[in-house]
Amino acid sequence: MTKSGPLNHMFGKHLSEEMKKRLSISHRECWLTKAELEKLYWIDGLSTSQIGAVTSFNPETIRKRMIELEIKRRQPSQGMTGKEMPSDVRKAKSLRLRGEKSHLWKGGITKGNLVTRNRIDAQLWKEAVLKRDQYKCQGSGELHTNKLHVHHIKNFIVFPELRFVVDNGLTLCWKCHALTLDYGVKHNRNWEGKCIKFA
Numbered sequence: 338m339t340k341s342g343p344l345n346h347m348f349g350k351h352l353s354e355e356m357k358k359r360l361s362i363s364h365r366e367c368w369l370t371k372a373e374l375e376k377l378y379w380i381d382g383l384s385t386s387q388i389g390a391v392t393s394f395n396p397e398t399i400r401k402r403m404i405e406l407e408i409k410r411r412q413p414s415q416g417m418t419g420k421e422m423p424s425d426v427r428k429a430k431s432l433r434l435r436g437e438k439s440h441l442w443k444g445g446i447t448k449g450n451l452v453t454r455n456r457i458d459a460q461l462w463k464e465a466v467l468k469r470d471q472y473k474c475q476g477s478g479e480l481h482t483n484k485l486h487v488h489h490i491k492n493f494i495v496f497p498e499l500r501f502v503v504d505n506g507l508t509l510c511w512k513c514h515a516l517t518l519d520y521g522v523k524h525n526r527n528w529e530g531k532c533i534k535f536a
Contacts, residue, residue: 462500488507
């Protein structure tokens with residue numbers, strides 16, 4: 338039972354017709370079936386807010402209906418699972434969050450070399466080399482599911498113009514990568530451009 342009189346915060350106030358309509362829509366019972374909700378939520382990948390916008394139901398009503406129908410909710414990390422973001426979208430996103438625009442910005446204290454290695458260009462280069470080499474170690478020839486490194490054939494620091502050239506990359510497992518001449522060396526002046534095992 339609702340309170341009436343001066344203790345009720347709505348006492349003496351009147352709702353507009355538009356507000357009455359919005360309240361009636363948001364409080365009506367959701368009639369969507371389990372199959373319809375699962376299609377919208379799991380197959381189409383819509384959030385409860387997006388489903389609410391499409392069906393004109395309140396998102397909270399959609400959530401309650403999903404609980405009633407025992408529809409499993411996505412984990413927060415499952416939004417893009419199984420979907421690959423195009424490289425141009427990834428680059429644009431990276432540019433939007435770079436430098437002072439990032440919430441992790443600490444006044445430009447990161448060294449230039451590390452910044453370059455962590456850029457989107459470096460990630461795309463690494464993915465291209467791995468894909469070209471079919472995720473196989475080019476030293477041992479073994480197929481590894483993890484611990485693959487992408488090695489710069491010509492040194493990263495000495496040859497900056499070749500940093501992101503796919504032909505300058507080589508897929509190696511961590512053991513083979515450790516056998517290269519410049520592995521772990523920040524700047525080797527005697528570097529000849531050859532690997533011990535892969536010359």
